[in-house]
Amino acid sequence: MEKRQTxxxxxxxxxxxxxxxxxxxxxxxxxxTPFQHILVADSLENGRFMALDxxxxxxxxxxxxxxxxxAHVILCAHPEPRRVLVVGGGDxxxxxxxxxxxxxxxxxxxxxxxxxIDTSREFFPGVSVALDDPRVEIKPMDAIEFIRSRKExxxxxxxxxxxxxxxxxxxxxxPFYRDVCAALRPGGYAVGQTESPxxxxxxxxxxxxxxxxxxxxVRLFWGVMPTYPTGMWTYCTGCKQAPDPSVPRxxxxxxxxxxxxxxxxxxxxLPPFLTEILGDDKGDD
Amino acid sequence: MEKRQTxxxxxxxxxxxxxxxxxxxxxxxxxxTPFQHILVADSLENGRFMALDxxxxxxxxxxxxxxxxxAHVILCAHPEPRRVLVVGGGDxxxxxxxxxxxxxxxxxxxxxxxxxIDTSREFFPGVSVALDDPRVEIKPMDAIEFIRSRKExxxxxxxxxxxxxxxxxxxxxxPFYRDVCAALRPGGYAVGQTESPxxxxxxxxxxxxxxxxxxxxVRLFWGVMPTYPTGMWTYCTGCKQAPDPSVPRxxxxxxxxxxxxxxxxxxxxLPPFLTEILGDDKGDD
Numbered sequence: 158m159e160k161r162q163t164x165x166x167x168x169x170x171x172x173x174x175x176x177x178x179x180x181x182x183x184x185x186x187x188x189x190t191p192f193q194h195i196l197v198a199d200s201l202e203n204g205r206f207m208a209l210d211x212x213x214x215x216x217x218x219x220x221x222x223x224x225x226x227x228a229h230v231i232l233c234a235h236p237e238p239r240r241v242l243v244v245g246g247g248d249x250x251x252x253x254x255x256x257x258x259x260x261x262x263x264x265x266x267x268x269x270x271x272x273x274i275d276t277s278r279e280f281f282p283g284v285s286v287a288l289d290d291p292r293v294e295i296k297p298m299d300a301i302e303f304i305r306s307r308k309e310x311x312x313x314x315x316x317x318x319x320x321x322x323x324x325x326x327x328x329x330x331x332p333f334y335r336d337v338c339a340a341l342r343p344g345g346y347a348v349g350q351t352e353s354p355x356x357x358x359x360x361x362x363x364x365x366x367x368x369x370x371x372x373x374x375v376r377l378f379w380g381v382m383p384t385y386p387t388g389m390w391t392y393c394t395g396c397k398q399a400p401d402p403s404v405p406r407x408x409x410x411x412x413x414x415x416x417x418x419x420x421x422x423x424x425x426x427l428p429p430f431l432t433e434i435l436g437d438d439k440g441d442d
Numbered sequence: 443m444e445k446r447q448t449x450x451x452x453x454x455x456x457x458x459x460x461x462x463x464x465x466x467x468x469x470x471x472x473x474x475t476p477f478q479h480i481l482v483a484d485s486l487e488n489g490r491f492m493a494l495d496x497x498x499x500x501x502x503x504x505x506x507x508x509x510x511x512x513a514h515v516i517l518c519a520h521p522e523p524r525r526v527l528v529v530g531g532g533d534x535x536x537x538x539x540x541x542x543x544x545x546x547x548x549x550x551x552x553x554x555x556x557x558x559i560d561t562s563r564e565f566f567p568g569v570s571v572a573l574d575d576p577r578v579e580i581k582p583m584d585a586i587e588f589i590r591s592r593k594e595x596x597x598x599x600x601x602x603x604x605x606x607x608x609x610x611x612x613x614x615x616x617p618f619y620r621d622v623c624a625a626l627r628p629g630g631y632a633v634g635q636t637e638s639p640x641x642x643x644x645x646x647x648x649x650x651x652x653x654x655x656x657x658x659x660v661r662l663f664w665g666v667m668p669t670y671p672t673g674m675w676t677y678c679t680g681c682k683q684a685p686d687p688s689v690p691r692x693x694x695x696x697x698x699x700x701x702x703x704x705x706x707x708x709x710x711x712l713p714p715f716l717t718e719i720l721g722d723d724k725g726d727d
Contacts, residue, residue, distance in 0.1 A: 178461040383641075387666075414714050414718075417714065423709075423711040
């Protein structure tokens, strides 16, 4: 008889009918916080990863694609972003990218779950590396509360939320977008992750529609993120008295692995099937 | 006690350490041909799909992204493609896109496995729809043999192979690329699928290097393909005395869902991590 091997897998049900499995060798964190379940494990394919309520948020191999696109598109669209708000994103990946912009003077990181921040500090030093930057102020609280008192305070608001379930649901709704818009200075931009157009087209459309009722101009861009469902990911930008975000206006940080000035422009080129989901004619032809 | 449900899944081991699962309700084909195993099933997430030797080739939901990029990029780069060779691609998806180009007079489809062609005709009418087009000639044989006798015969050669395993391995090697180049007319283009840069960077690099030793100019482009590993897919073009393939020179078919003229150009914009895999400076900056 052959010697048997331990066969240990993490499985994410990306939808009820589609699942991604990663072979793992070590589980480092496996606990419930007051807000969600945190799993940190080492996978053979993607290195270390963190899942919140069973959904992969960060893997060592591919987190750069998502974090770079979340941060650099609107920060490079802005001529001189000084004050930035990151909603969610407790792992610190977006903040790491934001502080690469020399004009940035102040970054608020507002994540409802302090344990995500602590876990990232302990297990993802490459992701959380900028959380101790003196420009960064961490607010472990509900962003929906935080933002209500902020008026014309930020040049950029980056909504790095989990999927629109439970406490994150409000981050995809019009009242929150109104508060985000009010919190932006004139000339400012907001961006949110708006899921996969293949797996969750109705979430994408609903978020895009809600933002369109609030902001002067709303534009979609996209990129790849291998361990998120279907690997194609969308991002929705809102402008407050600001020009077309598909044109970069400030310098691109040099040490990026996905984002460049040309990728910036290319990411706003929408395949027709994506324009169809939005139900308008904003796409490329 | 609750009533139990049948819980039936197809699982693709995309690598030894990563797997994608699709919930299925019906298996339509499940048999071994002389060349490979064919599975056709109806999934709840992606509709009907075909897997060869366990690897998804086509799903109803997303096959358009891959087939459109395989066909239209080099056919639109060419000012007037008349004669086209499709290697592999027995499902007919690439051929369906090729015949959308009004200049095309003749298409050879050379797939080693006649049963893939027959299965697609029976179960994927929307994919195999153009196999009876009078311009299409089907050759169920080894493309490596077929191409040896063809000299300066085609304006475009599209290598729609399975992964480089077993009989498909030769389709990623220099001797085959030399025959492809010889089979091209001056001004012609070849393209091959070169896998995911996340899951199989060494296959991508090796194919790119082999093509670079053969063709006048070799350029990489990319797109999304959700049910292929990591969702990000690369394609490598070779030019035979032909200009830069990133510029479209002939009209774009109107009924596409992924490909447009702007997507054509955008797909050649490479993120730095992808340029790094190639180990040269051909990427965008």
